[in-house]
Amino acid sequence: MTTAPVAEAPAVPMTAKRRGAQLVMLAFAIVVVMGAYASVGLGINGQIPSGTFTYGLGLAALMFAAYGVLAKWAPWADPLLLPLVTLVNGLGLVIIYRIEQTGQGGASATNQLMWTALGVVMFSATLIVLKDHRALQRLTYTMGFIGLGLLIMPLLPLVGREINGARIWIGVGPFTIQPAEFSKLALVIFFAGYLVAKRDVLALAGRRLLFIDLPRARDLGPVLVTWGLSLGVLILQKDLGSSLLVFGTFIVMLYVATQRTSWVLIGILLFIGGAVLAGQLFDHVQARFEVWLHPEDPEFYERELGGSFQLLQGLFAFGSGGILGTGLGEGFPNLIPLSFSDFIMAVVGEELGLTGLMALLMVYALIVQRGLRTALAARDPFSKLLAGGLSFILAWQVFIIVGGVTRLIPLTGLVTPFMSAGGSALLANWILIALLVRMSDAARRPPPQAIQNEGLTQVFTR
Amino acid sequence: MNGTLKRAAVACMVMFGLLMINVNYLGAVKAGDYSTDNRNTRSFYKRYSVDRGWITADNGKTTLAKTVDTKDAEFRYEREYPNGRMYAHVLGFFAPESARGVELNENKFLDGSDPDLVVGRLIDFVSKKPPKGASVDLTLIPAAQKVAYDKLRASGKRGAVVALNPKTGAIQVMVSLPTYDPNELAIPDRGDVAAAYNKLAEDDTDPLLNRVTEKTYPPGSTFKVVTAAAFLEADRSRDPETTVPAPQVLDLPDTTAGLPNYGGAACGSGEVTLRFALERSCNTPFGQMGMDLGWDTMREESAKFGIGEPIQFDLPTAGTTIGPEEETAALAQLSIGQRNNQQTPLQMAQVASAIANSGVLMKPNLINKITDPGGSVIEELKPEQLTEALSGEVADELKQMMVSVITNGTGTGAQIPGVTVAGKTGTAEAGDAPAPHAWFIGFAPAEDPQTAICVFIEAGSAGNDATGGGTAAPLARDVMQAVLDSK
Numbered sequence: 019m020t021t022a023p024v025a026e027a028p029a030v031p032m033t034a035k036r037r038g039a040q041l042v043m044l045a046f047a048i049v050v051v052m053g054a055y056a057s058v059g060l061g062i063n064g065q066i067p068s069g070t071f072t073y074g075l076g077l078a079a080l081m082f083a084a085y086g087v088l089a090k091w092a093p094w095a096d097p098l099l100l101p102l103v104t105l106v107n108g109l110g111l112v113i114i115y116r117i118e119q120t121g122q123g124g125a126s127a128t129n130q131l132m133w134t135a136l137g138v139v140m141f142s143a144t145l146i147v148l149k150d151h152r153a154l155q156r157l158t159y160t161m162g163f164i165g166l167g168l169l170i171m172p173l174l175p176l177v178g179r180e181i182n183g184a185r186i187w188i189g190v191g192p193f194t195i196q197p198a199e200f201s202k203l204a205l206v207i208f209f210a211g212y213l214v215a216k217r218d219v220l221a222l223a224g225r226r227l228l229f230i231d232l233p234r235a236r237d238l239g240p241v242l243v244t245w246g247l248s249l250g251v252l253i254l255q256k257d258l259g260s261s262l263l264v265f266g267t268f269i270v271m272l273y274v275a276t277q278r279t280s281w282v283l284i285g286i287l288l289f290i291g292g293a294v295l296a297g298q299l300f301d302h303v304q305a306r307f308e309v310w311l312h313p314e315d316p317e318f319y320e321r322e323l324g325g326s327f328q329l330l331q332g333l334f335a336f337g338s339g340g341i342l343g344t345g346l347g348e349g350f351p352n353l354i355p356l357s358f359s360d361f362i363m364a365v366v367g368e369e370l371g372l373t374g375l376m377a378l379l380m381v382y383a384l385i386v387q388r389g390l391r392t393a394l395a396a397r398d399p400f401s402k403l404l405a406g407g408l409s410f411i412l413a414w415q416v417f418i419i420v421g422g423v424t425r426l427i428p429l430t431g432l433v434t435p436f437m438s439a440g441g442s443a444l445l446a447n448w449i450l451i452a453l454l455v456r457m458s459d460a461a462r463r464p465p466p467q468a469i470q471n472e473g474l475t476q477v478f479t480r
Numbered sequence: 481m482n483g484t485l486k487r488a489a490v491a492c493m494v495m496f497g498l499l500m501i502n503v504n505y506l507g508a509v510k511a512g513d514y515s516t517d518n519r520n521t522r523s524f525y526k527r528y529s530v531d532r533g534w535i536t537a538d539n540g541k542t543t544l545a546k547t548v549d550t551k552d553a554e555f556r557y558e559r560e561y562p563n564g565r566m567y568a569h570v571l572g573f574f575a576p577e578s579a580r581g582v583e584l585n586e587n588k589f590l591d592g593s594d595p596d597l598v599v600g601r602l603i604d605f606v607s608k609k610p611p612k613g614a615s616v617d618l619t620l621i622p623a624a625q626k627v628a629y630d631k632l633r634a635s636g637k638r639g640a641v642v643a644l645n646p647k648t649g650a651i652q653v654m655v656s657l658p659t660y661d662p663n664e665l666a667i668p669d670r671g672d673v674a675a676a677y678n679k680l681a682e683d684d685t686d687p688l689l690n691r692v693t694e695k696t697y698p699p700g701s702t703f704k705v706v707t708a709a710a711f712l713e714a715d716r717s718r719d720p721e722t723t724v725p726a727p728q729v730l731d732l733p734d735t736t737a738g739l740p741n742y743g744g745a746a747c748g749s750g751e752v753t754l755r756f757a758l759e760r761s762c763n764t765p766f767g768q769m770g771m772d773l774g775w776d777t778m779r780e781e782s783a784k785f786g787i788g789e790p791i792q793f794d795l796p797t798a799g800t801t802i803g804p805e806e807e808t809a810a811l812a813q814l815s816i817g818q819r820n821n822q823q824t825p826l827q828m829a830q831v832a833s834a835i836a837n838s839g840v841l842m843k844p845n846l847i848n849k850i851t852d853p854g855g856s857v858i859e860e861l862k863p864e865q866l867t868e869a870l871s872g873e874v875a876d877e878l879k880q881m882m883v884s885v886i887t888n889g890t891g892t893g894a895q896i897p898g899v900t901v902a903g904k905t906g907t908a909e910a911g912d913a914p915a916p917h918a919w920f921i922g923f924a925p926a927e928d929p930q931t932a933i934c935v936f937i938e939a940g941s942a943g944n945d946a947t948g949g950g951t952a953a954p955l956a957r958d959v960m961q962a963v964l965d966s967k
Contacts, residue, residue, distance in 0.1 A: 062553065064609065120553060270491070274484040319519065330519065336506040337514020338522045345605075348529075350522055350554070372507030376500060383496040390489045394482055402481050410488055417495040426502040 037089060040097035044085055047101045048078045051108030054346060058116045061347020061369075076131070077108055080138045087142040091149075092459035096392060099458065102385045103436060103451050107134055107444070109378070110437030113365050117351045117358045125358035125439055133441040137448035144452035151456045155400045158211025165204030168197035169247070169264075173254055184431065185255045198251075198260040199433070199446035202267075203453075206411055209268055210404040212240070213275035217399075221276040233280055241281070244268045245288045252296055258306065259418055259432035265289065267411045274406050275399075310428035328355045332364035332423050343371025358439040360431050363423050379420070382435075386413040389454045395461035405457045408450050524576055528555040528668055533590040533613035535571055535582055539848070540615070542622040545571050545583070555668035556610065559583075564662045566629045569690035570620065570654050570795070570846065573662035575677070576670045581690075582616060582846065585794050589614040589850050589859075596858045612853040619650035619848045619861065624962035628655040631955050637946075638938040640691035640825040641955065643963055646833040646923060646932040648863040649842030652963050653933075656691040658683075691936065693797045696822035700908025701742075701761045701890075701948065702919045702934075703817030705878060706831060708758060710781035711769045712874045720755040720881050730764040732809035739767045739812050742907065758881045759889030761905060763816050770815025775805050778815065784869040785831050786841060787823065792866075794846040800827045817908055829934035831869075832921040835878050836902070836929035839870035883926050891920065893953035896961050900926040903956065905948025908939075915939050920952035924960045931963040 052074035059067035067073075081104045088095055111134065115127035148154075154161070172178040172185050179187040179194055187194045213220070220237050248265040251257050269285030272278075296303040305324030312318055313326040313333065320327075331354045338344065349368035351357040357365050367375050389409030396402045415435055422429035433443040506514075514520060535545035544567050547557045559574045561567065572581015579587060588594040592601050592613040604611050628641040632655055643653040664676045680688050689695055712718050726747040729738035740763065741747050747762035757765040770778060782788060782802050790797040803810065803820025813819035826844065834841040843864040850859040870878070882902035885891040890905045903922025918937040923929040935952040 063551070270488055274481060274488050277481070277484045314517075333506065333510075334514050334517060334520035334522065336503070337511040337517075338520065339507060340511045340515070341507055350525060353521060367503065367507065372503055375503045375507070379496055379499055379503070383493070386492050386496075387489070390485065390492065393485050394489075399481060402485060406481075406485050406488055410492060413492040413495055417499060420499050421495075421502070424499065424502050424506055426498060 035093055036097040037093070040101060041085065043098070043101035044081055044104060045078075047105035047108060048074060048081060050105060051077060051112060054109060054112040055115065057345070058112060058119070058347040061345050062119055073131075077111070077134075080135055084138045084141055087145050088455060091145045092455050094459045094462040095455040096388050096458035096462065098384065098388050099451060099455055102381055102388070103448075106378070106381055106385075106436040107137075110362065110434075112346070113362055113437065114358050114439050116347055116369070117365060119347070120350075120352035122352045122357065124356075129441070130439050130444075133444045136441070137444045140445050141448040141452040144449050145456060148453075148456055151404070151453060151460065152398065152400060154207050154404070155211050155214070158208055158215070161204045161211065162208035165201045165208055166247070168201035168204065169251060169260075171197045184257050186257045186260065193441070196440065196442040198257065199442040202260070202263060202411060203408075203446055203450060205264055206267060206271070206407040207404060209271045210400055210407055213271055214400045214403055216240070217275040220272065220281075221278055233278060233284075238284075241268075241272065241284060241288070245292065249292050249296070252292075252303075253300070256302060258303065258430035262418055262430055263411065263415055263432065266414050267407060270410050270414075271403060271407045275403055306428045306430065310425065313425065328361065329423075329425065329429055331355070332361050333425060335364040335368035336424065339368040339371040341372045343367070343369050343374055345369060359433060360419060360438065361423055362434050362437050362439075363420050379416075382413070382416050388458070392454055392458040392461050396457060397461065401457050401460065405454060408454055412447075412450065524670070525554050527574075527576065528557050529610055530591045531557055531610050531612040532559065532574070533592070533615040533853075535590070535616050535618065537618045537620040537622050537848075540617055540851075544618065545574075558668060559666040561662045561666070565659045566625060566655070567620075568659045568662050569656040569692065570618065571662060573665040575665045575673050576668055581795060582618070586616045586847065586850070589616060592853075597852055600853055614850050614852045614858060616850050617848040618846055619645075619652065620654065620846075621652045621963055621966050623966050624653045624959055625655060627962040628653045628955075628959045629657075631958050632657050635937075635951070635955070637951075638685060638691070640936045641933070641959055642692045642825050642829045643931050643933040643959055644829055644833055644844055646836035646842065646929045648861065649833070649844045650848070650861060650863075651844055651846045652931055653959055654692050654846075656689070658685045658687040660687040690795065691938065692825045693791070693793065693795050694824070696798050696800055696824050697917050697936065697938070698819075698821055698908040699817040699823040699828055700906035700917060700919050701763075701817055702828055702831070702904050702906035702921045703815070703821060703823070704758060704761065704766045705835065705882065705904050705921070706782060706785060706787075707766045707769055707773075707778070707815045708754060708881070709835075709870055709874060709878060710773050710777055711754070712877055713781065713870065714773055714777060716873075718754070720877050721753050723751050723753055724757055724765040725768055726750055726752045726757060726762050726765045728764070730767045730812060732812055734807055735809050739763055739816075755881045755884055758904070759884050761890050766816050767812035770811045771808055775811060778802060778811065784841070784867050785827075785834055786866060787827060791824075791826060791830065791844060793826070793844050797826065798824055800824055817906060825934045825936040828919065828921050828936075829932055832903075832923050832934060833932035834869040835875050835882065836923035836932045838872040839868055839875035841866045841869045879926055882922065886922070890949040891922070891953050893949055894920065894922060894957040894960075896924060896957055896964075899924050899964065901957070901960065902926045903953065905953055907947045915946060918946040918951045919948045920956045922956055922960070924964065930967060931960055933960055935959070
């Protein structure tokens with residue numbers, strides 16, 4: 019086809035690398051974070067914390083190192099992803115530092131900074147090692163097993179740990195790891211590879227019901243397996259959040275791959291069925307619903323287990339924050355149990371107010387949007403599905419936890435990506451971003467130029 | 481696949497849209513409910529996040545309530561009352577969930593929420609400084625307050641002392657006993673404060689009650705100056721030398737009981753001058769005067785002194801009354817401050833004050849000035865005239881008679897060497913209580929009054945022999961002396 023005068027038009031207009039813009043935005047994100055850090059100190063005792071400069075420089079050094087890796091190994095990558103993630107991760111650090119100042123156990127900004135550094139290492143390693151993400155397609159089933167294994171691990175004796183009523187942890191020496199966070203990555207890779215291979219079959223229409231083409235009964239297998247898996251997580255680990263996260267992501271990826279709306283409807287029906295079933299069988303699921311409907315009811319508020327105390331204290335924080343917030347360092351995050359983890363958004367709501375929440379949600383939305391853009395621009399189905407799946411799982415996780423904390427939906431525990439204290443989630447999410455960066459690099463890299471003037475073709479001979 | 485990807489993108493957009501709508505709903509619509517819910521302890525902490533203005537007296541020279549920066553994250557600013565017991569009923573307290581007294585009444589200045597302080601608050605907010613309130617300076621004279629408190633306490637009696645400047649209405653002394661320590665109610669612990677408060681509230685001696693303003697008592701013979709004022713005003717041909725009938729027992733219509741003089745004593749020869757009747761505090765002449773004047777005149781004269789409704793003041797005041805219209809016998813009794821005649825010590829001080837100020841009644845005032853954190857005065861005492869209770873002439877005649885009470889009559893205990901004191905004693909039977917209330921109202925110096933006073937000793941606390949002249953008058957003397965010395 020070398021005779022074609024013009025190469026096929028690329029799906030997305032040619033893009034510049036925009037490295038300079040990325041650097042400026044990265045610096046801006048770090049300045050915002052340093053300002054927030056200083057503001058916490060001013061709010062607490064009227065002094066700028068002594069660590070502002072060194073801390074800021076430390077974060078800047080980390081992020082510029084990440085930038086360096088990105089510029090060398092993924093030069094065409096999306097320029098917005100790294101600055102946006104830096105901003106959210108940095109603000110998360112600041113909020114955890116702020117909560118640590120109140121003496122709430124479990125909040126440690128130093129640990130979180132260490133995990134951030136490790137996260138950046140994982141980010142860099144992923145970019146350096148994984149030169150072409152399509153290599154992952156060959157690991158589809160391996161990833162499936164790894165994902166499943168990680169999900170099951172907390173249930174194993176010896177390594178499994180139960181903390182706060184959920185058996186989702188494993189102990190490794192002094193550390194506890196939440197393997198579900200890594201599992202979700204492996205599962206999305208598996209789903210993408212599997213669905214690309216099977217999508218033609220799964221898209222085959224079976225019977226027609228009303229105006230919807232139902233899939234063939236025998237193709238229901240994968241959906242039912244995933245559904246069963248999610249229910250298993252829910253029942254055995256009491257982890258409502260991860261269960262919903264994995265199932266929802268699978269359904270959306272199935273829809274994207276097969277273009278069949280019927281899968282979404284089947285998924286919703288299965289979800290409702292599962293939820294009703296779980297609600298009937300398990301008190302803790304039912305308790306979540308009651309609390310969601312009537313958080314202000316004194317009966318639920320005072321209930322020791324599965325009561326609304328935490329949710330309502332979180333809502334009080336949002337209420338007290340109002341539109342502008344109390345200002346960093348001037349709220350009372352210690353009133354909310356686990357404010358450094360699941361309820362970190364309530365602290366943001368109190369101290370930065372509606373304004374801060376809107377800005378932060380916008381940053382998350384932008385990260386997701388950059389990921390989905392990568393999916394649209396990607397050139398092969400596996401990349402499209404993987405980028406789409408990873409972006410969606412990020413959005414879905416933000417929706418589940420922030421929606422839960424703000425009482426939009428019943429509360430199911432999940433970490434807030436890049437903000438909540440916790441190493442596993444940070445590492446996993448930095449890898450997720452690395453994968454998106456890798457794919458955006460591939461998608462935005464100009465395709466090899468067709469040689470236009472054959473007269474200039476030179477043939478080397480030895 | 482791009483078609484379905486775009487739809488997935490729309491789904492993401494919808495999710496973020498829902499989150500954003502929901503946080504707006506929380507932060508803008510539900511915020512009010514959540515921030516005022518009593519399970520939300522933030523509003524409780526917020527009380528302690530303000531660098532609350534101080535309360536002072538004597539143009540800031542004496543500190544009555546101060547704010548201490550504990551640097552604690554939750555309860556940063558705590559309130560302390562250096563001389564709590566002495567000023568408890570004036571200052572009140574700043575408790576975790578409530579406040580009282582000046583702490584309540586001037587709260588919007590003390591916590592900086594008054595619109596006059598908005599600029600400073602905005603600067604504090606932007607510069608991340610804790611909000612700072614304005615300081616409130618009271619008109620009290622600490623030296624005289626101390627004398628009143630110490631003397632009343634030394635007597636072991638329950639009661640009240642209030643003194644004010646008759647020309648401006650500025651309160652100089654306000655003491656009520658028994659008292660309490662407001663520091664116990666200002667600690668940032670709701671449980672401890674509730675326990676301390678309940679203990680005080682259940683105490684039979686009622687230490688939380690401000691006896692100066694919040695409770696009414698029969699004023700006894702001190703009320704005779706009001707009756708005398710009505711008598712003189714009703715007919716300007718009358719003067720202190722006008723003779724009035726003074727039987728040993730006054731026959732009361734429609735009843736077999738008569739109205740005797742104090743202790744059943746005779747009053748002169750049965751026909752005495754008004755001056756003599758007041759000096760000796762005879763009951764029968766004033767009972768007769770009341771009956772002659774009638775309900776309307778007595779009510780009108782009382783109303784000119786402010787009796788009949790709560791006094792407009794910086795602290796809560798109880799409503800006063802001379803009693804509902806009944807048979808004529810009641811008129812005789814209320815005219816000598818008995819029956820259903822109910823007055824607060826502050827109201828009786830107002831009566832003395834109006835006479836001292838040539839008949840002009842001033843609005844009582846507790847706040848000298850309010851100073852913003854920057855040091856500029858945002859409010860200052862403006863003397864305000866309430867009514868003309870008496871003509872200047874009648875006021876003068878009453879003044880002369882009240883001077884006679886101190887020189888020749890029942891009030892000799894209130895004499896101050898070198899100072900002309902005017903006054904009137906009172907000993908009031910209090911319902912079924914075994915002992916009477918003892919009263920004294922007066923002012924000094926008579927020529928140019930600087931202070932008007934009311935001393936009240938509660939029934940049952942002073943033994944059976946408490947009288948206005950024996951118990952209340954000496955206390956009044958000491959307090960008036962202290963006020964005059966401070967000038």
